[in-house]
Amino acid sequence: MLVAILEKHAKRMPDEIGFIAGGVEVTWLSLHRKVKLFCDQLSRRRASRRILYVDGRTSDDLALLIASSSLPGESILVSSFHSESRTKELLSEFDGEDLLAAENDRIKVVGERKKPSPTPSAGTYVCLLTSGTTGSPKCVKYDWERISGAVSENSKYVGRRWLMGYHITNFAGIQVFLQCFVNGGCLVIPDQWPPSWANDVEALSKYQIQYLNCTATYMRKILFSLADDMEIPLKSITLGGEMVDQVLIDSLKRRLPAAKVNHIYASTELGATIEVRDEKEGFPKELLLRGNLRIIEGELYAKKSHRSMLGYLGLTEASSMAPESDSWLPTGDLVDIENDRVIFLGRRDSMVNVGGFKVNPFGVEGVIREVKGVKEVSVSGQKNPIAGNLLKAILVPCSDQDEKELKTRVLEHCRSRLPYYSVPRLFEFREELTYTSSYKVKRNA
Amino acid sequence: MTRDEIEKNVLNCIRQVASDQSIDLEEMKFHHAIVEDLGFASLDVATLTAFLESTFKVDPFTSGMAVITEIRTIQDICNLYDRCLNGSEDKGQGSNLNQSDDARLKRRMTRKAG
Numbered sequence: 055m056l057v058a059i060l061e062k063h064a065k066r067m068p069d070e071i072g073f074i075a076g077g078v079e080v081t082w083l084s085l086h087r088k089v090k091l092f093c094d095q096l097s098r099r100r101a102s103r104r105i106l107y108v109d110g111r112t113s114d115d116l117a118l119l120i121a122s123s124s125l126p127g128e129s130i131l132v133s134s135f136h137s138e139s140r141t142k143e144l145l146s147e148f149d150g151e152d153l154l155a156a157e158n159d160r161i162k163v164v165g166e167r168k169k170p171s172p173t174p175s176a177g178t179y180v181c182l183l184t185s186g187t188t189g190s191p192k193c194v195k196y197d198w199e200r201i202s203g204a205v206s207e208n209s210k211y212v213g214r215r216w217l218m219g220y221h222i223t224n225f226a227g228i229q230v231f232l233q234c235f236v237n238g239g240c241l242v243i244p245d246q247w248p249p250s251w252a253n254d255v256e257a258l259s260k261y262q263i264q265y266l267n268c269t270a271t272y273m274r275k276i277l278f279s280l281a282d283d284m285e286i287p288l289k290s291i292t293l294g295g296e297m298v299d300q301v302l303i304d305s306l307k308r309r310l311p312a313a314k315v316n317h318i319y320a321s322t323e324l325g326a327t328i329e330v331r332d333e334k335e336g337f338p339k340e341l342l343l344r345g346n347l348r349i350i351e352g353e354l355y356a357k358k359s360h361r362s363m364l365g366y367l368g369l370t371e372a373s374s375m376a377p378e379s380d381s382w383l384p385t386g387d388l389v390d391i392e393n394d395r396v397i398f399l400g401r402r403d404s405m406v407n408v409g410g411f412k413v414n415p416f417g418v419e420g421v422i423r424e425v426k427g428v429k430e431v432s433v434s435g436q437k438n439p440i441a442g443n444l445l446k447a448i449l450v451p452c453s454d455q456d457e458k459e460l461k462t463r464v465l466e467h468c469r470s471r472l473p474y475y476s477v478p479r480l481f482e483f484r485e486e487l488t489y490t491s492s493y494k495v496k497r498n499a
Numbered sequence: 500m501t502r503d504e505i506e507k508n509v510l511n512c513i514r515q516v517a518s519d520q521s522i523d524l525e526e527m528k529f530h531h532a533i534v535e536d537l538g539f540a541s542l543d544v545a546t547l548t549a550f551l552e553s554t555f556k557v558d559p560f561t562s563g564m565a566v567i568t569e570i571r572t573i574q575d576i577c578n579l580y581d582r583c584l585n586g587s588e589d590k591g592q593g594s595n596l597n598q599s600d601d602a603r604l605k606r607r608m609t610r611k612a613g
Contacts, residue, residue, distance in 0.1 A: 408542070409541065409542055409545070436549065437561075438545050438548060438549055439545075439548060439558070439560035439561050439567060440541065440544055440545035440548055440560070440567055441541070441542055441545035444542075444545055444546060444549055461519075465519060474542070475542065479519075479542065479545070479546040479549070480546070480549055
């Protein structure tokens with residue numbers, strides 16, 4: 055599917071730049087040539103299930119990803135921050151045969167696993183690993199039509215510039231890649247992951263980026279790294295992957311008034327479910343009437359759709375590949391209805407029991423972020439023999455802050471806004487928080 | 500760690516909790532009870548155990564060396580960590596904190612009156 059789109063772009067605008075990967079400009083024509091070469095090399099491999107090392111930071115990487123969309127069977131995308139030995143384990147865990155990478159115009163076989171009788175596969179699939187914060191990651195299977203389900207095609211996007219604020223092997227990263235690629239836009243992929251804020255801020259201005267898709271955490275980092283007098287031509291910011299609060303939306307509107315701020319509610323398994331364009335936190339209550347979302351005991355449930363995964367790859371494959379059913383799947387997100395909005399409260403598994411009271415750490419983070427001098431904050435529970443858990447706040451202070459004074463201000467502000475059990479008891483100051491591979495704040499770390 | 504160092508660290512942890520939680524500590528004596536005399540609420544005691552754990556790098560409550568309900572006074576805490584760290588305990592009171600009981604009695608009276 056992607057190869058045909060690329061061919062169309064290469065014919066219509068051969069010398070236009072489709073990607074700026076790791077600082078190097080890649081034209082549609084040069085990319086198309088490389089993809090043809092790779093399709094030829096890949097056709098000699100007989101594997102029906104393979105792992106591809108893809109970071110998207112070179113034209114070889116991008117060509118491998120695009121060429122894989124014409125290969126029968128499953129292509130599992132893995133970033134190079136998985137070590138070679140770990141990736142070989144994954145190859146065996148997910149019963150794959152080839153471990154492939156691309157460099158210097160060639161497909162490189164990094165590992166091979168012979169199967170006595172490879173099962174031929176009908177169809178072409180793309181598979182992504184979930185972040186797997188606990189235990190082994192799961193592998194989610196899509197076909198290219200499903201995973202492109204949320205792409206909006208419009209000729210106005212031709213030549214427009216996107217900055218990739220996710221890793222390309224994440225569900226959200228693939229969405230940004232597809233949105234830009236299908237429409238013939240130009241995708242700028244930073245050369246470092248985890249991102250370097252100074253570089254990404256520079257990229258926004260240097261490449262005149264109009265569209266930025268990223269997590270709320272990434273966006274806060276960019277906001278703090280923007281010099282006051284820096285002109286950024288952003289037209290649209292789309293946040294995803296994490297809860298978005300009004301404080302962030304309002305700060306973006308103040309600093310970048312020309313940019314529309316949207317947020318997307320999506321998961322790797324269900325795909326994109328809601329897109330909120332009214333620059334308010336949460337989403338309108340009316341969306342609950344559409345029939346694919348409902349609230350059961352305070353938790354948001356969603357139905358699988360034509361944009362959702364086909365199922366998980368692996369042992370339970372047969373059972374999880376069932377087509378869309380009428381069953382409701384819990385999203386793990388706790389919500390509340392306030393006036394006409396459904397407001398996200400936090401993840402069910404992130405709630406902290408403090409002395410018998412359930413505390414939502416996201417709400418506490420929101421209150422702490424209101425305190426001047428706090429650059430970033432993450433709140434989580436720390437096990438305690440008396441209270442069950444105590445709330446711990448990890449603070450990243452702005453550069454000129456005295457930590458002791460800041461802590462006093464945070465405590466005073468929390469006491470004025472929160473019940474006593476929701477006021478953090480333990481504090482730690484750091485220069486950086488810990489993040490997941492998809493650039494969300496990692497709590498308890 | 501010597502007994503003196505243990506006592507100093509325990510008192511520092513108590514002062515830290517009191518300062519964070521705006522608890523007024525007029526004076527501390529080793530026989531003062533954390534809850535009744537110093538006025539710590541249960542979350543303050545929980546916070547104190549967390550501070551002690553981070554200071555002494557041992558957690559006698561989770562490891563089963565101590566039951567929290569049996570630890571009432573500052574002295575009890577010092578003895579507990581002495582036992583954990585040195586395998587011994589000094590039942591004697593701290594050197595500079597065994598003066599008058601006035602403040603403690605006053606606090607108890609205030610609590611009763613309240």
